[in-house]
Amino acid sequence: MTTPTREEVILQLDRVDTALEAPEADKAALMRQALDWLAENPPSVAADALYYRERLQVIRERHGMA
Numbered sequence: 001m002t003t004p005t006r007e008e009v010i011l012q013l014d015r016v017d018t019a020l021e022a023p024e025a026d027k028a029a030l031m032r033q034a035l036d037w038l039a040e041n042p043p044s045v046a047a048d049a050l051y052y053r054e055r056l057q058v059i060r061e062r063h064g065m066a
Helices: 006-020 027-040 046-062
Strands: none
């Protein structure tokens, strides 16, 4: 398996953000899946990992899951 590009990770996080907007969304399950996906696809640059985690935290807060 190849490491996803930054653009692919950002697109994945955007998909999570969009999915969380649905009224019937299982927010906890979506966040678990997002965290699992990030864990399964670690970036090669440590700074990127920090950025992705922080972006996911912003998404979590935006959807009232903080």
